[in-house]
Structure formats: structure tokens, C-alpha cells
Amino acid sequence: MPGNGAVTRSTLRQQIADALRDEVLAGRMQPGQEFTVKEIAEQYGVSATPVREALVDLSAQGLLDAVQHRGFEVHAYSLDDYRGMIEARSLVTDGIFHRLVHGEGGAAADDPRRAAALAVVRRRGEEAERAASAGDLNILIGYDLRFWRELSALFGNPYLADFLHRLRVRSWVCAVQHLRRATDLRGRLWSGHTGLVDALARRDSDAAGAVLAAYNAHSLALLEHLAAR
Template sequence: MPGSGSGAVTRNTLRQQIADALRDEVLAGRLPPGTEFTVKQIAEQYEVSATPVREALVDLSAQGLLESVQHRGFRVRTYTVDDFRGMIEARTLILDGIFRCLVERGVAPGAAEMLVSVRRRGEEAQRAARSGSLEVLIGYDLRFWRELSGLVGNPYISEFLHRIRIQCWVFSVPHLQGSPELRTALWDGHNELVDAVTLADADEVRRLVRAYNQHGLDWAARL
């Protein structure tokens, strides 16, 4: 049918825009864990039809940000400290594989330009972490890890790690907001990790990744 393809693209684009907007609201702490809402409420808020909203909420549920509440709509998922430890364990296994590939077989074609971009993300993330700018850090940190894992050239690995990292932030944000020790709670070794990957220094990469994951576990143990 004429025009049906264009309509599908428009709806899918709107679906992604809504999903991105709601995810950003969750990561900024403006939709804290346990917040409930309906498709109708979100559709009215964004002044759109219910269909792309429902699809966006289902997508976010599949990513672990939301959970469906029978007959009531959706709720921002609440993660426990044990959940967070499990996320770090999964993240550790994925990172070990990613960096083993990067060090042993090298990075994907065109990696030199990609590393320049990764380093810029790392510099911004490091600057935000040291200044305690949580919302700014989250944006750059997610881009940093997505681009760094993308150097392997396997989109399935990159996407899986990205999803876990979002879940880690969903857990962390409510605990970090307003924390008097915010700066010390935020990891800021992004540039050192890029340096180690660039030099293919396997021992340094392993040391930094271990320190990164241990930093998260030590922080969670104090909650």
C-alpha cells in the first residue's frame, strides 16, 4: 500500500524517541524506582497515540528498566544490592572477553578513528566523575563503554554490555543522588583504560578492569 512504509518508519522512530526519553528520565532519577504509570498517561504527556508508547514501554521492560503491573500499567523496576552484584559478575565476564579479544587479536578495522572518539568520551566521563556531575557522567559513560566494546566488531556483545550498564545505573542513581561522597563513589579510570587498550597491555587492562569492578562491589557493600 502506498505510504505504509513511511508510516511504519515514523511510528518506529517515535517509539524509539519515547523509549529514549523515558530511559533518560529514569537514569536522571526523575522517575525513581517504584514509580507507576499507564500507557494513557505517557501518551498524554507526549501528546502521541497509545501504540508507539505501548511498544516503547514493552521495549524498556525487555531491557530491564520497567516491569509490567497487571491491570495497572508499568512500574520502574527496583533492583536490590544482590541484583547489582549479579550485574557486576555478568559485566565482568563480558569485559574479560571483550578485552581479551582487543589485546589478543586486535581491534576492528577503522579502530584508530574509533579510539579517538572513545578517548573523547573517556575524557568527558572522567571530568564529570571528578566533578561529581552524575547526570553528565552517565551519558558519557554509556557512550564510552558502547564505543569501546564496539571495537571488537561484534554488535551482540556491545548491545548486551550496554543493557547491563543501563541496569547498573538504574540501581545506582537513587543511591548516588545527594550522596556526600559522590565523587569518591564514581569510577574515573576511563582514560587509563583507553591507554592500556591502545598499547595492547594485557596486564594493565586486566588490572584496570579488576579495579573497576571491585570499585563497584566495594561501593555496594557500604550501602
């Protein structure tokens, strides 16, 4: 059945893309590191077609660069790139926070389903905070991405939620290129997830914005410090 084959290939393509993204986030694939479709296909024991498609997808997301006649390489981000990502994230999240607080776009502000959904997001934030306090970057990234994806999903616009998720993935790819230089990150990573959710639960967009501004300032200051070293 042709349909089944298409689904299988599409799923494999996504699985490879996810695996390579995780390799970059874990620091096992370094900025500027080059590789070919053949090398990745042999590594995962699959054909070249889904690998090529996955690499093209990751290039479109800004995680890889195509190198003419040589394959692909991990994109190297600068601190200026990170500053630009912070600005872009802020423009999106400010709008999301405002509409979540005032009940526009997604569930109404007084909808009990919204309160239940925020409680789920808050538990995700608690896990992220524990990982941040322990300095466990790999676990933090996983929970942080789920936290923001689930929070932005409350807005009710899947296109905007997907855009923010991709932007946050790129932000983490940029950040880990500097954070991996630190020997101990315990107590140095931002851990204000629950405070952000609590502000939104109180319908206080100003407080939510202040939490986000503190997060951006903290993250940028840490990366600047590590880059200077």
C-alpha cells in the first residue's frame, strides 16, 4: 500500500531530524562540524532519502548549513544572534501573555479548563526548575521546551505555537554552544518557570512580562560571561 510507505518514510524523516537536533543540543555535534548524508545514513542504518530530507528540514530551521559539494555542518551562532532571538521571542510572548490574561484567542480567562491546563504547565515548570537548580542542562532543555510549547498552545493558535517552539529550539542551540563550556551550572540557570505561570494564573500580564524580562537578562548575562572566558 503506497500510503503506508509514505507515512513510514515521513515518520523516519522526523525521527532522524529529532535525533540530530538532540545531538546538537547535547553538544555531541559541535558548531562547524561537517558530515555527509552517507555518514548519517550509515550511523542510523537507514537509506539516504529520509536522511537527506531530515537534514534539509533542519537546515530550513536554521540548525544546519548546507556546504556545497561537502554535505552539511552545524550552524554556529553568535551572541548577536541570541540577542535577536530574545527580541523575537519577546515580541511573540508579550502578545501571547496579554491574550491569555484577557481571554482572547484561546480559552476564556475564567474557563476552568484554562486553570487545569495552567496547572499541568506549572508541573512541567517545576521539573524544569529542579533540573536548572541541579545544573542538568539536558533535562532542563527537554522540560523547558515542553513547558513553553504547552504554555503557548493555550493561546489557541497552533501556527504561532509552532513558530515559538522552533525559535526556542534555535535559542537553545545557540545557548548550549556557550553553556557547554561551563564545568558546573548548578544554580546558574534560570528557574522562574512557576513564577511565570503563577503570574498568568493571576491574570497579571505586567508581572509575567517582568519575569520574562528577568529571564532574558539573566540568560544573556550568563552567555556573555561564558563567551568572555
